[in-house]
Amino acid sequence: MLRLPTFSYHRPKSAALAVQLKQQHGREAMFVAGGTDLYPNMKRRQQTPTQVISLQDVPELHQLEVLPDGRLQIGAMVTLSTLEHYPTLKLHYPGLQHAIREISTPLLRNMGTLGGNLLLDTRCTYYDQTHEWRESIDFCMKSKAESICWVAPGSPRCWAVQSSDSVPVVCAMEAEVELAGADGTRTLTADALYNDDGIQYLTKKPEELLTRITLPASGGWKASYLKLRRRDTYDFPVLGVGACLWFDGDGVVTKANIRLGGAGSYAIPATQSEQLLVGSKLTDELIAAAGTAAMKPARTMDNTDLDVYWRKKVAPVFVARAIAACK
Amino acid sequence: MTQPNKVLATFQVNGEPHEVAFLPHKTLLEVLREEMDLTGTKHGCELGECGTCTVQIDGTPVLSCLVLAVDAVGKDVQTVEGLAQGAELNPLQHCMADLGAAQCGYCTPGVLMAADALLRDNPKPTRDEIKEALAGNLCRCTGYIKIFEAVELAAARMRGEDAQPSKESIYGS
Amino acid sequence: MVLDDPKSAPATREDAPWQHDKKKEDLKHIGKPIRKVDARSKVAGLTRFADDLRLPRMLHMKLLRSTMAHAEIVSIDTSKAAALPGVKGILTGKDMPTPFGILPVSQDEHALCPDKVRFVGDPVVAIAATEEETAWDACRLVDVQYRELQTVGSVHEAAGTNDPRLHDYGVRGNIHRLENLEFGDLADGFNRAEHIREDTFWFEGNTHLPMEQHATLAHFDRDGKLTVWSSTQTPHYLHRALARVLAPLPAHKIRVIAVQNGGGFGGKSDPFNHEICAAKMSMLTGRPVKIALTREEVFWCHRGRHPVLMRSKIGVTKTGRITALDFHSFLDGGAYGSYGTASTFYTGALQTVTYAVENYHFRGARFFTNKAPCGPKRGHGTPQPRFALEVQLDKIACDLGLDPAQMRLDNLAPRDSLTANFLRIGSMGLGACIEKVVEGSGWKERRGKREVTKDGRIRGLGLACSSYLSGAGLPIYWNGLPHSGVQLQLDRSGLVTAFCGSTDIGQGSDSILGWIIGEVLGIDPLGIKVVTADTDLTPVDLGSYSSRVTVMTGNAAMQAAERARDLLAKGVAKKLEVPASRLVFADERVFDAEDPQKGMSFQDAVICTEAQFGTIGTVGSYTPPKSAAKFRGGGVGPSPSYSYSAAVVEVEVDPETGIYRVPKVWMAHDIGRALNAAVAMGQIEGSIYMGLGEAMMEEMAYRDRSHKGKRVFVHKIPSLLEYKSPSACEMPECVTYVIEDPDKNGPFGAKEVGQGPLLPMMPAVANAIFDAVGVRVDENPVSFEKVFAALQAQKAGKEARFGPANDDTGVPVVDFGEPLQIKTPWQGGDGTAHNDPHRTKKAAK
Secondary structure (H helix, E strand, C coil): CCCCCCCEEECCCCHHHHHHHHHHHHHHEEEECCCCCHHHHHHCCCCCCCEEEECCCCHHHHCEEECCCCCEEEECCCEHHHHHCCHHHHHHCHHHHHHHHCCCCHHHHCCCEHHHHHCCCCECCCCCCCHHHHHHCCCCCCCCCCCCCCCCCCCCCCCCECCCCHHHHHHHCCCEEEEEECCEEEEEEHHHHECCCCCCCECCCCCCEEEEEEECCCCCEEEEEEEECCCCCCCCCCEEEEEEEEECCCCEEEEEEEEEECCCCCCEECHHHHHHHCCCECCHHHHHHHHHHCCCCCCCCCCCCCCHHHHHHHHHHHHHHHHHCCC | CCCCCCEEEEEEECCEEEEEEECCCCEHHHHHHHHCCCCCCCCCCCCCCCCCCEEEECCEEEEHHHCEHHHHCCCEEECHHHCCECCECCHHHHHHHHHCCCCCCCCHHHHHHHHHHHHHHCCCCCHHHHHHHCCCCCCCCCCCHHHHHHHHHHHHHHCCCCCCCCHHHHHCC | CECCCHHHCCCCCCCCCCCCCCCHHHCCCCECCCCCCCHHHHHCCCCCCHHHCCCCCCEEEEEEECCCCCEEEEEEECHHHHCCCCEEEEEEHHHCCCCECCCHHHCCECCCCCCEECCCCCEEEEEEECCHHHHHHHHHCCEEEEEECCCCCCHHHHHHCCCCCCCCCCCECCEEEEEEEEECCHHHHHHHCCEEEEEEEEECCCCCCCCCCCEEEEEECCCCCEEEEECCCCHHHHHHHHHHHCCCCCHHHEEEEECCCCCCCCCCCCCCHHHHHHHHHHHHHCCCEEEECCHHHHHHHCCCCCCEEEEEEEEECCCCCEEEEEEEEEEECCCCCCCHHHHHHHHHHCHHHHECCCCEEEEEEEECCCCCCCCCCCCCCCHHHHHHHHHHHHHHHHHHCCCHHHHHHHHECCCCEECCCCCEECCCCHHHHHHHHHHHHCHHHHCCCCCECCCCCEEEEEEEEEEEECCCCCCCCCCCCCCEEEEEEECCCCCEEEEECCCCCCCCHHHHHHHHHHHHHCCCHHHCEEEECECCCCCCECCCCCCCHHHHHHHHHHHHHHHHHHHHHHHHHHHHCCCHHHEEEECCEEEECCEEEEEEEHHHHHHHHHHHHCCEEEEEEECCCCCCCCCCCCCCCCCCCEEEEEEEEEEEECCCCCCEEEEEEEEEEECCCCCEHHHHHHHHHHHHHHHHHHHHCCCCCEEEEEECCEEEEEECCCCCCCCCCCCCCCCCEEEEEEECCCCCCCHHHCCCCCCHHHCCHHHHHHHHHHHHHCCEECEECCCHHHHHHHHHHHHCCCCCEECCCCCHHHCCCCCCCCCEEECCHHHCCCCCECCCHHHHHHHHC
């Protein structure tokens, strides 16, 4: 049986205490939300914190409320299945609700949290392996700094893949995230939380704690998510297109955000596609052209399931369909 | 580092208290199987990739391989051993047994725990809803069909209907 | 050749002793959906699998496995591991120097590698400790120094690499086996052909993926007796391997108990390193030792589907009748022999059992490569050539403008006949199978229509057929002993206990014993106690492989039960003063057929018989009929009977991406007779499922990367997440037809059901893709990417195909030598090769 390495376990009662514990133990400590990402990684010895700080007893992280201005505020510890069945999400944020339903399995969604999914470790088939397997390739740079990146051995960086289903759509929607740190809290756009790097994939400081996500008020825009994977359950996205379009009263696109998940180390903006859409009404031709324009930014690598060239080639189709779903 | 101390705690499993001492990094799966000898809960990957270790915590089906035992203390844990009502199997178990929905029987406890939770929330699930509820439980023997049929049959019987399996499901078309 | 001469039919005993012609309405239990004997324990979570077992003072063992694909072991330093508190025992290769292997011709494995590792995952050191974590930690403290050897990664590489050799036996270089068999006159067959096709196919390997990870508990007790509980499909073969490696410990001091298997599918039918190590470790430490493999280690055990490259040349008449078939297969065997010799033959043997092939030339080569060893997976060696043949026939039908279903019907091998390669066909329900799925699916009306779904996908239908054996005609090791034995004990309480070495892996073989004995003795099958798979207590049954148990154990059980019935009849006849021949056994009673009131309960029958003759026990055993094939290599393929399947698969293909789904499958299977309707249905549905997985997604993919002179060659995705296996969401609607064409060699006419219906799935999917979008994928799995690539080729005006190079460059150059030439039955052949010096010499002696 794969078992967890030994660690000490903490369940602080507030965000401040959690941050404090993390500061105190530094690199030895890790936060855990639902555990569905961290514990498998620990069993494979990808991460071996000696101090694990659970956030389950922090009450504010479990809040879920519609703010007076119509925005929806979701605590980082709200489980994916709670959100999946939350009527407000179904009604006003069907794109995100769909993305959440696409995460792994219903069993895992009963445990996993939105915060955990937003901070999901980047994935790579050279990395998400047992200690023994990784020994056979003498590890990779995400495991061991002095090793190479096996995906692109000449590369100075790690190419592990952004694999969260919620991230592309949350970024496209311009949701905001709140981080609690030693010096108080700060708010940033979801986009700003991520780095284009497989190892340092987050911009937040290690001790900063993701406390909540705020979705913009509904109206005037529509978001969608389209996922490519082998099976209709279990699998991480090998391409996850998050699209969000703002329309004026005549159906003209006034703003467009398209993010490609599973296609690089962060949710990559399909800038050219976005530019093509703005100022026009959605026609089949325009949608197809916007899809084609998304081929370029996709940086698929041979480190996920399914063939790398195919993933790149079908990206335009998925982008076009995600845009069409915003109609 | 020094070994952390064992935790001494009382679990409520299948409605009975179990007092157990265990290290804080132990999962519920390990403690159920190795400290309480409740080996009805199986394991197929220990990474949350198969659903074989599914148990219910406060009525919700979860993966016991990814739940720390210490986090289950004070909650209501249900395992396959607790499904039978006294000496009688529950209707779902009966239907699974009669239709041959358990072939090797290894994924069966996990399937039962997920399906049992479904039927509690949804007494009349459609085939698609059953598929969705069991989308996290891998089975390599049955092709799921006898499982789907058993859940449907059990649901009907639990609704008080005098349901029988279809001729096609037993003898073919 | 049709066997119209009754003398040439199997006649080792009386001609048809297994009640195959009994009318359905005269059967009380057989065919009914009785629940399995262990069904309730399983749903109650009470069934104990190997990892559920615990003994006092039990140690936990872990194996340190090779991190190199191919290397010599220079040194092993275990001193740091030995010093770790909690470590109780360490073994290395030198502790178990005797090699073993499932087949006598390939005893090429060691419990721990003594001098060389042959794939990433090959075990090198075993460590037992008080806690599993301690054993794992201790493994990390072992220092193994390797000297890397060149990696051999494929059949092409193996064919081109004479040095280094993985093994110092085999044909030459890294060729493990070469087979070359010619039946009939190929030149003549092709001369008479009006259409000839040559195609190259590739079938990637895949694995069983049982939900239970293999586990073993061993206990060497203070009386010097060893007991091994293991998740094995073949306790008898494990028993033999243990006796061999642990010698001088005699076999009679070794007891193997096959614990309930949490799925096998062929993956637990070799003796494994971890089983032998656990036993040895228990002998070393004097304590019970358990090892439970991780999921990754299950991938290292493997023994799954061989990757096979195939080149097939087929000649047909204008109407599609096969005149000649010239078939080459190139098997990537992985690092060890395993069942590979048999696998090689199986890639050729059964091509003749579905369709009449007049002239047949088979050449098969198996290579050693630095991968986890391949072996038998559900369908053992036959799904790959079946894929090739069924896709090729589809192409021929297309070339000739024929209906693929009708063309198959026109080619059917006749019932009660001998094939070109001397396989004896008995009952043959393939025609009925084809007709059923054709009718059910609306094949004639819907095929080729390319209906478009609401979401823009294009529908297609594909058809394919198959056949499989009901047990191998010969045992794994040469012997003249029965293949299955059953002992019955009849107790004064009325209890009947059946003892048999057969192993229930979930398919329901324990229940088969109950149903058959219950039918013969007229008692409730669920009241019969079944004790199986324990080498101390139960007579030998060779194991749960090759779909042999229903027929072989079933016949043995029937014989034992009939002997018990005869004995009871004698006892009761005396007591009631009626002739024994008039007694009826039914409804838990024994009574006079002419005066049903006159009789007694079954229990009283046992008591009165015991009073007359003493303690009651009977035995039964079964040996398959002698094979008609007498040529070298003719031992693989013969079977008491052959099952048949036909499938129509519906696909819906997204033409923009190549992504497709399978919404519906129609499957008909000729089972001879269903001993239990519901259980047979479960086997068919399970086969559809596993075949669908093989067709759509499952593959043993390898990472092959080089960096600065180091080549990394390791299984790409040894996990349940990344080795893709269909979930509940992918399972299509299934319309299943159980065709019953009773065979005289099976109990009540039964044939196999557990493997055959898997086979048509893969070619049917490939053929359906063609029907939908007009492209050919000549590779399995028929994955989305390949469909897309073929669609791209189609768009670009190139050949609308994805597959290996369809010419001589697609397969490796191998000198197969001269073929063994065997005259077909219709040429007057007698089953021997006329140019086999080896056999001729043997015969002369």
